[in-house]
Amino acid sequence: xxxxxxxxxxxxxxxxxxxxxxxxxxxxxxxxxxxxxxxxxxxxxxxxxxxxxxxxxxxxxxxxxxxxxxxxxxxxxxxxxxxxxxxxxxxxxxxxxxxxxxxxxxxxxxxxxxxxxxxxxxxxxxxxx
Numbered sequence: 001x002x003x004x005x006x007x008x009x010x011x012x013x014x015x016x017x018x019x020x021x022x023x024x025x026x027x028x029x030x031x032x033x034x035x036x037x038x039x040x041x042x043x044x045x046x047x048x049x050x051x052x053x054x055x056x057x058x059x060x061x062x063x064x065x066x067x068x069x070x071x072x073x074x075x076x077x078x079x080x081x082x083x084x085x086x087x088x089x090x091x092x093x094x095x096x097x098x099x100x101x102x103x104x105x106x107x108x109x110x111x112x113x114x115x116x117x118x119x120x121x122x123x124x125x126x127x128x129x
Contacts, residue, residue: 045082048072063126
């Protein structure tokens, strides 16, 4: 793990702890204790499981390119609400429906339903690409 990512992860942990201590339980957005293995600063929504066989990561001069997937029985709307409420706490700014911007990166979240399961695909890329 690079020093920048290590510091970023510590910062995210500190922000989460501050948030959990300062917000009343009625207003609190539940944060999962799990984060994606390829995009370490993106939480896995409660009730969802990462598909470890479906991950891709590249480190480039321009930044990281990564893809990860999670699956679970949550409704697509519940998943979208979780990320719309959680990602801004982690520094992500929603720029369109399921597209987020932070520093030099763009995160695209694709949520699809298949039978009883919801599949969520996270695609991270440098902003300049």
